[in-house]
Amino acid sequence: MSDHVHLMNLPEKARKLDEADVLRAKRADFVLDDTVYLDGNSLGALPAAVPGRMADVVAREWGRLRIRSWTESGWWTSPERIGDRIAPLVGAAPGQIVVGDSTSVNVFKALVGAARMAHAERDEIVVDATTFPTDGYIAESAARMTGRRVVAVDPSELRTAFGPRTAAALVNHVDYRSGRLHDLPGLTAAAHAAGALVVWDLCHSAGALPVGLDAHGVDLAVGCTYKYLNGGPGSPAFLYVREDLQPRFDSPLPGWNSHRDPFGMSPRYEAADGAPRGRVGTPDILSMLALEAALEVWDEVPIEAVRDKSLALTDFFLECVTAYLPAGRVESITPVPHAERGSQVALRCADAGEVMDALIARGVVGDYRRPDVLRFGFTPLYVSFADAERAARVLAEVISTR
Numbered sequence: 001m002s003d004h005v006h007l008m009n010l011p012e013k014a015r016k017l018d019e020a021d022v023l024r025a026k027r028a029d030f031v032l033d034d035t036v037y038l039d040g041n042s043l044g045a046l047p048a049a050v051p052g053r054m055a056d057v058v059a060r061e062w063g064r065l066r067i068r069s070w071t072e073s074g075w076w077t078s079p080e081r082i083g084d085r086i087a088p089l090v091g092a093a094p095g096q097i098v099v100g101d102s103t104s105v106n107v108f109k110a111l112v113g114a115a116r117m118a119h120a121e122r123d124e125i126v127v128d129a130t131t132f133p134t135d136g137y138i139a140e141s142a143a144r145m146t147g148r149r150v151v152a153v154d155p156s157e158l159r160t161a162f163g164p165r166t167a168a169a170l171v172n173h174v175d176y177r178s179g180r181l182h183d184l185p186g187l188t189a190a191a192h193a194a195g196a197l198v199v200w201d202l203c204h205s206a207g208a209l210p211v212g213l214d215a216h217g218v219d220l221a222v223g224c225t226y227k228y229l230n231g232g233p234g235s236p237a238f239l240y241v242r243e244d245l246q247p248r249f250d251s252p253l254p255g256w257n258s259h260r261d262p263f264g265m266s267p268r269y270e271a272a273d274g275a276p277r278g279r280v281g282t283p284d285i286l287s288m289l290a291l292e293a294a295l296e297v298w299d300e301v302p303i304e305a306v307r308d309k310s311l312a313l314t315d316f317f318l319e320c321v322t323a324y325l326p327a328g329r330v331e332s333i334t335p336v337p338h339a340e341r342g343s344q345v346a347l348r349c350a351d352a353g354e355v356m357d358a359l360i361a362r363g364v365v366g367d368y369r370r371p372d373v374l375r376f377g378f379t380p381l382y383v384s385f386a387d388a389e390r391a392a393r394v395l396a397e398v399i400s401t402r
Ligand SMILES: *Cc1c(COP(=O)(O)O)cnc(C)c1O
Pocket: 102, 103, 104, 105, 132, 134, 135, 172, 176, 201, 203, 204, 224, 237
């Protein structure tokens, strides 16, 4: 009986939490339907401002103004302009972020750039052993190019892994599988104490939680814009190089866009000052401007409010999972303490692939990572507490019918 009452109360609790949600009006800024979309940690939902803006970019800026748009429509300066728009979301002052190229390419630029700033006697590049594969692959190549070797370290042991041989480290802020949040301030300080530089990968934290790049003295960082920043499929990534390191940043991809005087067409390379030094070639304008329009949803949104709602959502989802599912059918691998949790919940579950297919067929979209992990991303601008409750309820139905 008391169990029954408890179960009945969760939809009611969801309704109350949604009523009190200070971000609830933001849902109207997105194109949503009646599915519960919990895959915004892979591809963010479409912001409603994007289609109209894209129609204008294509028909007017490209169709009519053509080449004039590089100056008249601000195309040429868009990588830095949009970088400055992302900056407050990750705690960076203007002039340190440039947008362009994929995350993978920016990991390469940042890590080789960091390694080139280190003394040659420092012969190791430290990476977190649980990293998203592309970061590990690129670290291997960066190490070979700069005459170093990669040392893969479990994130729990990173703090003591930095030493006199560490040239640079590449660390994920949030683990893409488990949703574990790593200690950015503490690990950055530990690396600095050892005389090493750290490149932070913000793919699963930018737009999900406060990062505090400047406040914590982060050296370099890269991040994705098609996840929590809703920039659209394949939207360009961003690169942060701290202002005082910019003069020492020696890009391994010094394309003409990063030249001090790109239209001087000089045969001799001279790096631009500041954030443009991180550019490579001609920016991908259509994706770039879709991202710019997508970023409008962040106007007046404090990232702290996003973090508060994110934690409330993941707490509530876990509460519903515990209430609705038979004990032992799933196991959360996402840390319980808020200080160690990003904005997703990962549940280990038998037949995870088939379970996720069944969830998607019933209108609850998450994803799964082999071999046995269900991932549910919580994007506070458009996911509601009712969504969290429904996702857990449908998961319980799917699991009980298997
Ligand atoms: C999503 C993600 C990427 C994606 O890299 P792309 O070059 O955009 O394909 C890279 N690293 C991490 C940690 C990610 O989560």
